Amino acid sequence: MPVRNAIWKVGAEPQPLGEGRLPSERTLEDMIVSAPSILSDEWMLIGRQEQTGTGGIIDLLAIAPDGTLVLIELKRARTPREVVAQALDYACWVETLKAEDIAAAYARFRPGRNLSDDFEARFGYPLDEDTLNDSHQIVVVAASLDSSTERIVQYLNARDIPINVLFFQVFDNAGEQLLCRTWMIDPGETQVNVAAAGRGDKEPWNGEFYASFGHGQGRDWEEARQYGFISGGGGTWYSNTLSLLGTGDRVWVKAPGYGFVGAGEVTGPRQSINEFRIDGRPAIEVLSGAHYHREHADDPDRCEYFVPVKWLQTLPLDQAIDEIGLFGNQNTVCKPRTPKWRTTVERLKQALPRHDDATT
Incomplete structure (x- = not known):
């Protein structure tokens, strides 16, 4: 069903705004x-307006915090089905881009600027060239799609091809124009598909989750060990994937910059910092080792979210397991489907022999 919005002026007699x-x-x-x-x-x-080398021109190109590229195509004068097909064709080219190609594209977009420097300034940690463009997603920007094209997008996304549509509408209001946007698919769902769609061989998911715990980036690992939780926040990109976890799930936790620091079993759903309790007290009152985005506690998009965990075995940061070849990802939680994840879990089970014990 096509996605459409309507806007009314608030008043005793609400007046709809005309679409422009x-x-x-x-x-x-x-x-x-x-x-x-x-x-x-x-x-x-x-x-x-990046040229693909095959006669096409990509409208906009973006990068996500994990180095995923985002190919953005505006509908312009093309039919919806044409723009989806064109975006898929362009994605074939995007997949081939190397680090130096991406840096060159940025230099054309922001002359005199450096991609690595600006990435770190924007996201707060270095750009990892090893995982840069390990996966990508497609975003089609359109005022509307026909039902057939919507079915195609839903079909592709359901099969782990990360594609989404951002609908925009314009409304006229007393000589001004207002822009409204609506996502066709929850961006968190697309993000999950991106995390699972990296390059290389795929294999069935082994049922065990990876979690990235950004110690020093607004949260404190020692408090997480002590009180039993993992968390993420500062934006929906960082907190959405915590919803992947359900009670009883096994999660292996990595602190970026240090290594793997623990294994645990999820004991409850994701909760905001205002909802999460520690020993019966609000987490916002108990936690003092980091800020946990408490300044955004009342903002559902930016606040910190927590998932309670029963730790099976944890390590302090100075004993973290950091070896060449172990899996890594900037997503707060993901369901890896690569051989590297299987071998990583096998190695972690050796290094954390109490991973099946309810002890720390």
Whole structure:
């Protein structure tokens, strides 16, 4: 069913706003470049009108915190089915880009700037060239899609091909124009598919989760060990994937920059910092080792979210398991499907022999 919105003026007699049109779709592209949060405040634009080398031109190119590339195509004058097919064709080219190609695209987009430096300034940690463009996603920006094209997008996404549609509508209001946006698919669902769609061989998921715990990036590992939790926040990109975890799930935790630091069993659902309790007390009152984004405690998009964990075995940061070849990912939680994950879990079970014990 096509996604549409309506807006009314608030009053005793609500008045609907009439739907309008932008002067051109180039106007929308200019707006996105000026204010990238129109798309997402968790991506960084790195390219515009980038030539693919096969005769095509990508409207916009962005990068996510985990080094995933985001290919953004505006519908313009093409039919919905054409723009989806074109985006898939462009994705074949994006998949071939190496680190130096991506850096060159950014240099064309932001002359005189350095991608690695700006990435670290934007996200707070270095760009890992080993995982840069390990996967990518497609975003189609359109005012509307026909039902057939929506079914195609849903079909692809359901089969772990990360593609989404951002619908936009324009409303006229007393000589001004208002822009409204709506995602076709929950961006968190697409993000999960991106995390599972890296390059290389795939194999069935082994049923065990990976978690990234950013010690020193707003949270404290020693408190997580003591009180039994993992967490993520500062934006929906960091907190959405915590919803993948269910009671009884096994999770292996890595502290980026240190190594793997624990194995645990999930004991409850994701909760915000205002909801999460530690020994019956609000977590926001108990935790003092880091800020846990408490300044955003009342913002559901930016606040810290927690998942309670019964630790089976944990390690202090100075004993973290950090070896060449072990799996890593910037997503807070993911369901890896690569041989590297299987071998990583096998190694961790040797290094953490109490991974099946209810002890720390």
